[in-house]
Amino acid sequence: MKDSPIYEDVSHLLKRSSVIFLVVEILFIFVAFYYWKIQILDYRKYWALSEANRTREAVLPAPRAVLMDRSGSVVLANSVASFKASIIRENSKNFDESCRKISRLLGLDEAVIKQRVDKYKSLPLFKPIVVKDNLTLEEVSRIEGRKMELPELVIETEPKRFYPFTTLAAHVIGCVQELTTDELRTTFKDRKLGDMAGKTGVESSYESRLAGVDGKIIEVVDSLGRKRDELDRIEPQQSPKLTLTLDYDIQAKAEELLTGKEGAIVVLEAKTGGVLALASFPTYDPNKFVNRFTPEEWMALANNPDNPLLNRAIQGQYSPGSIFKLAMASGALDSGAIVDQTTFFCGGSIQIYGRSFRCWFEPGHGPLNLYEALQKSCNIYFYNLGRRMNIDTIARYAEELGLGKRTGIDIPGEKEGLVPSTEWKKKTQKAAWYPGETISVAIGQGPLQVTPLQVAAMTALIANRGARVCPHILREGQGPTGNVKIAPAIFEKVIEGMWRSANMGGTGQGARVDKFDVCSKTGSTQIIGRETAERLGTQKKTHSWFTGFAPRNNPQVVVTVLVEFGGLGGVTAAPMAGQIFQLYKNKFYDRQSSSPGN
Amino acid sequence: MIDRVHLREIDWVLIGLLLVNSVIGILLIYSASRYQPGNFYVRQVIWLLVSLAVLFLALSIDYKILIGFSPYVYVLFILVLGGLLFFGKGIGGARSWIRVTIFGGQPSELAKVALILVLARIFSEFRRTHLSLDFAALSAVVVFVPVAMVGLQPDLGTAISFLSILFGCLVLAGMNKKVLAILLVGTILVSFTGWNFFLKDYQKKRLTTLVNPSQDPRGSGYHILQSKIAIGSGGVAGKGFKKGTQSQLRFLPARHTDFIFSVLGEEFGFLGVFIVFLSYFFFLARLFRSVDKSRDRSGIYIVFMTTCLLTFQFLVNVMMIVGLFPITGIPIPLLSYGGSSLLTTYLAVGLVVNVKMRRFVNV
Known part of the structure; x- marks a missing residue:
């Protein structure tokens, strides 16, 4: 192939090229500075955000202390394991749709679920909100079966107060109930939404000696909120049993x-x-x-x-x-x-x-x-x-x-x-x-x-x-x-x-x-x-x-x-x-x- | 056809820089995707070998011949892209992928090379010192046809990349400042009408969240935010290879493709970012300094448009992932995973090497 060499002047082309190159150099410096700002100056802020992203603190509720009668051999109140179903809003793609599905799965009224979630709306999105507790084993297996389809519905276990003799001494022992938002603002400032506390009787008057100390796990989670690893675990502490004068x-x-x-x-x-x-x-x-x-x-x-x-x-x-x-x-x-x-x-x-x-x-x-x-x-x-x-x-x-x-x-x-x-x-x-x-x-x-x-x-x-x-x-x-x-x-x-x-x-x-x-x-x-x-x-x-x-x-x-x-x-x-x-x-x-x- | 003299003039430094950046890319792809199915890093290695072979194969053909064929290649690509609009399979919401063999190929990527060649052919005949209207109009039409087709796929990122090629050749040809102004106004008008009539909702969302990423933490703004968190939390030296929590725990979207540089920022910190900036800068600077190593006008255009394309993609990507530019889906050449993108880059740089090695006429 015959090629003709360049005899004409192309210096104007080269000049334009070098102008663009200069602009590129300036942009490079600018971008490098911006990365310096994010990575060096704002490092702490982003590091904290990434830690918050990847770790999640989950509470391990402490079982309430056991109540005994005066003989020390009859258990009047203890704690048993129970299952509860919670919704994690973060995992829900369409909240209304989730509510519909959950209400069908658990036989709950949709309005009840929404009311429930509304009560807890101040919690971070990844925190589970209990929608039903005391699940039967049948309900648990039904939820587990739909796990892939409903990643927003999770099952958690919690110790639950149990009174083996049902009505016996009910007025003395009292009962525990979920704290209301008012109580959390006034008398139970150190407690969290969703916690249970004694409402009447001994359960109420000796609340501080019965409640125990909640433990916690710090988990590593991925972007879907799935647990990947456990960084730290503090076991919950049950308070020593209380012996009552009741016979x-x-x-x-x-x-x-x-x-x-x-x-x-x-x-x-x-x-x-x-x-x-x-x-x-x-x-x-x-x-x-x-x-x-x-x-x-x-x-x-x-x-x-x-x-x-x-x-x-x-x-x-x-x-x-x-x-x-x-x-x-x-x-x-x-x-x-x-x-x-x-x-x-x-x-x-x-x-x-x-x-x-x-x-x-x-x-x-x-x-x-x-x-x-x-x-x-x-x-x-x-x-x-x-x-x-x-x-x-x-x-x-x-x-x-x-x-x-x-x-x-x-x-x-x-x-x-x-x-x-x-x-x-x-x-x-x-x-x-x-x-x-x-x-x-x-x-x-x-x-x-x-x-x-x-x-x-x-x-x-x-x-x-x-x-x-x-x-x-x-x-x-x-x-x-x-x-x-x-x-x-x-x-x-x-x-x-x-x-x-x-x-x-x-x-x-x-x-x-x-x-x-x-x-x-x-x-x-x-x-x-x-x-x-x-x-x-x-x-x-x-x-x-x-x-x-x-x-x-x-x-x-x-x-x-x-x-x-x-x-x-x-x-x-x-x-x-x-x-x-x-x-x-x-x-x-x-x-x-x-x-x-x- | 290949001469020993030509072989001696091959720019091994440029090819070396090409390889260095590709290897960095493969390391990052490995870290970002090793835990998910797809074997992306293995595929990228194979693509690298294929691309290298194709590069050397392309060196054996004088770029003049390639330019000669370019109109037919261009028409072929227009037909393929047009066909894709009707028959293409969607991947990631875009119809830009076409299943060729075991690897997916993206014709719109390779179209960039065709575009460079056909524009070089047009401007090889242009001898005036300032751009004339007829040439400007012709080149604009040549570019806007594929831009429209790719934009409708919709693959906004690739479409915008095409414009960077056009911009390169118009600037080189001596675009009048008045024309430049008209073009800018035109771009604004086009963006405006595009916004109102052509952009899909997800594209609009990407653009609005650039302004305020925290407004929609789970939507497009979430991507920018997570990317900034990844980069910022890398600090000076990074969290370590394969130890970036943002990427390994999948908070970062499109980790091995569009956001590969965020993985670098998180795992290797500012030091890693700075080193890759430098190595990429050397690579781009080498391309810029190759502009005058051409025996003719078309060579100059080829080198400059290639340079503009790669520079544009790099800068837009590194700005996009920290929120300085809207998220448009533009991968970083050589670093991001993607066979078509890699092959296109190697072909384009191959053209530059091709031009440089044949710059001496009297051999």
């Missing part, structure tokens, strides 16, 4: 006795105030709340007219009725209003301040001293005490014995009750106290209100001849918390009356237990007027009360029973208490007294 047998017996009724039973260790049993009926199964999705069941319970969520033993406020005669007797003796042999005549009714007041025993008890009055629970005798004492003196003694204020038991929600006084009436009703009202208060009616637990604590105080105890659930030595300003001799007299009540054909004889020296007092609180009750031809319109302790000397156990609309205390409540005394005697007292050196 499984007594608690179970108390609940068995209450079944079908509405009411409460409190059984205390007399000397320490340790709660052996605290039953409230109707009750509920706390296992049903240990998940995130039972608004219906919760609402059903909350709206139940029988109010199973109410812990009647510490939240129910009732007129004490004749139970209050214990406080009246102590106060009258101590204030010098009477001595033990002071006698009044009961003729079935009495005129005081121009009004007729009646004894529950219409024929009348005849002449009685204090012991007989307590034994037979004569109203007339105590009306007379009411006439001799003014309301403020009565209130002072009632309060001294622990009525009208919280006992300080270590579960939340305790109510105060009410002990009326002239000041109270002035403050709440802006009116003066009428002496006639004192007469009603003298037999435990009127505005007086107490909780069964207060009555039990007062009974323990009397049994201890004035040593006060604070009822408690946690079995960590708590003895008497001080003495009242009433001489032990006075309580001896009251106890004599209580002993007669149970052992000499008094109102409390239903609670009598052979060789166990039960001392007791019953009460039948009028809910409606006597006239109305007679018209309706029923005596069941009263709350049935019983409180007592045993044995008379060296008292060990206090039993308080309240049955709403249970009729007469001596008929309904006393025999129930008797069964509990019997059980206690069999289980603890006989073994104790038959063992050598005791």
